[in-house]
Amino acid sequence: MSLTPLSDFVAKYAGAAPLRLHVPGHKGAVTLGPEALDITEIPGADVLYHAQGILAESQAIAAALFGAGQAVYSTEGSSLCIRAMGYLALQYARETGKRPRVLAGRNAHKSFLSAAALLDLEVDWLYGENLLSCAVTAEELAEALERNPAAAVYLTSPDYLGNQIDLRPLARVCHDRGALLLVDNAHGAYLRFLPENRHPLALGADLCCDSAHKTLPVLTGGAYLHLSPTLPEWLAAQAERAMAMFATTSPSYLILQSLDRANAYLSGDYPTRLAAFAAALDAAKGSLARAGFPLVGGEPMKLTLAPQNYGYTGEDLGALLAGQGIVCELADKEHLVMMFTPEVGPRGLERAVAALKAVPRREPVREPPPPLGRPEKVCSLREALLSPTQELPLEACLGRVLGQLAAACPPAVLPAVPGERLDRETLACFRYYGIETCHVIKENNVNL
Numbered sequence: 049m050s051l052t053p054l055s056d057f058v059a060k061y062a063g064a065a066p067l068r069l070h071v072p073g074h075k076g077a078v079t080l081g082p083e084a085l086d087i088t089e090i091p092g093a094d095v096l097y098h099a100q101g102i103l104a105e106s107q108a109i110a111a112a113l114f115g116a117g118q119a120v121y122s123t124e125g126s127s128l129c130i131r132a133m134g135y136l137a138l139q140y141a142r143e144t145g146k147r148p149r150v151l152a153g154r155n156a157h158k159s160f161l162s163a164a165a166l167l168d169l170e171v172d173w174l175y176g177e178n179l180l181s182c183a184v185t186a187e188e189l190a191e192a193l194e195r196n197p198a199a200a201v202y203l204t205s206p207d208y209l210g211n212q213i214d215l216r217p218l219a220r221v222c223h224d225r226g227a228l229l230l231v232d233n234a235h236g237a238y239l240r241f242l243p244e245n246r247h248p249l250a251l252g253a254d255l256c257c258d259s260a261h262k263t264l265p266v267l268t269g270g271a272y273l274h275l276s277p278t279l280p281e282w283l284a285a286q287a288e289r290a291m292a293m294f295a296t297t298s299p300s301y302l303i304l305q306s307l308d309r310a311n312a313y314l315s316g317d318y319p320t321r322l323a324a325f326a327a328a329l330d331a332a333k334g335s336l337a338r339a340g341f342p343l344v345g346g347e348p349m350k351l352t353l354a355p356q357n358y359g360y361t362g363e364d365l366g367a368l369l370a371g372q373g374i375v376c377e378l379a380d381k382e383h384l385v386m387m388f389t390p391e392v393g394p395r396g397l398e399r400a401v402a403a404l405k406a407v408p409r410r411e412p413v414r415e416p417p418p419p420l421g422r423p424e425k426v427c428s429l430r431e432a433l434l435s436p437t438q439e440l441p442l443e444a445c446l447g448r449v450l451g452q453l454a455a456a457c458p459p460a461v462l463p464a465v466p467g468e469r470l471d472r473e474t475l476a477c478f479r480y481y482g483i484e485t486c487h488v489i490k491e492n493n494v495n496l
């Protein structure tokens with residue numbers, strides 16, 4: 049049996065050079081590049097969210113590889129899967145007579161906020177002791193669910209910086225109280241293939257999204273919605289519909305083939321190469337720590353530095369590396385995030401480590417961020433995100449209600465989400481992160 053039924057179909061189709069009287073408009077013109085292999089839902093190529101043929105076959109192979117009850121492909125990243133998870137949580141609430149409420153880690157990605165607005169989900173935030181990772185304890189979660197019974201709990205692990213939450217006890221708390229555990233695993237598709245399986249599904253998540261394109265050799269946009277084998281069948285039966293609610297009707301078959309080929313890649317020697325590279329990166333982290341670099345998070349394929357104590361902002365250090373042709377995932381005032389895969393190889397890793405170690409240590413930079421507050425909630429995400437707004441300079445925003453996401457936020461936690469009143473603390477955070485204006489709800493709107 050082929051591990052790549054979808055790619056086989058398209059290669060054969062392109063090889064036969066048919067007259068393409070169907071979309072896409074480039075008609076497979078080989079002179080331009082990848083167009084020859086770019087088809088869409090033509091006869092024989094299956095239908096993404098009504099999969100019964102080669103796509104169903106390919107997704108079943110992915111599900112088996114990830115230990116999922118079902119894997120549903122996305123060509124629109126985890127962002128699409130997150131909206132679908134929100135829809136499934138809403139269906140779960142309706143069917144079980146629960147309130148359409150989700151308790152969510154405050155470090156949720158912005159696609160969760162738009163999902164909550166579109167679906168009119170009530171969101172209560174979980175902060176945890178460390179505001180950046182939102183690592184709530186089982187006791188805190190149990191208490192929060194006691195106070196605010198919810199249909200689902202939504203957590204992000206790993207986060208952008210590489211912090212991970214111990215999901216297993218939290219899954220138990222959710223299940224004891226009849227709540228679904230939804231996990232944003234956008235950064236952790238590879239966790240399934242480590243010597244110790246640390247994928248959210250193995251730790252008790254009911255649903256999770258994985259951005260295959262972030263950590264596996266998959267084209268940008270390729271992602272999975274994974275369903276636990278223990279998810280109620282009636283809910284699992286709605287997964288494709290949930291994705292179709294928010295997805296394009298013209299999925300990219302280039303991305304789908306990339307996901308299809310990833311199955312063959314993951315079935316090969318990838319776990320062995322991953323384990324070897326994880327060990328090498330772990331050793332590199334140890335040597336950087338000994339050289340004085342403060343490290344953040346424990347995610348095995350990420351190297352995150354908090355270099356202010358070493359004498360640099362993340363931006364300074366990122367610029368120094370960029371000058372040597374080493375381009376990092378993120379550089380802000382506090383952090384420098386580097387994302388690795390086995391494809392980087394030992395030489396790439398050595399190059400990055402040598403470049404860092406060659407940077408002389410300096411007097412610490414003292415530009416810590418202002419503390420994140422807990423701004424007052426004035427209205428729901430839905431009301432805020434659907435309200436007319438006006439853009440004002442920060443100094444005119446005090447006391448106003450945020451109506452849209454602030455443009456350039458730190459990756460982990462938003463100082464305020466739409467619907468919250470902007471206080472002095474929050475505005476100081478925005479200023480620190482270089483945000484100069486905010487979209488606030490117009491004063492004559494909603495009951496503010």
Ligand SMILES: Cc1ncc(COP(=O)(O)O)c(C=O)c1O
Pocket residue numbers: 124125126127128157159204206207208232234235259269271
């Ligand atoms: C934590 C987190 N969740 C979700 C997403 C969205 O993923 P995608 O870009 O695959 O839509 C991102 C993207 O950066 C992210 O960092």
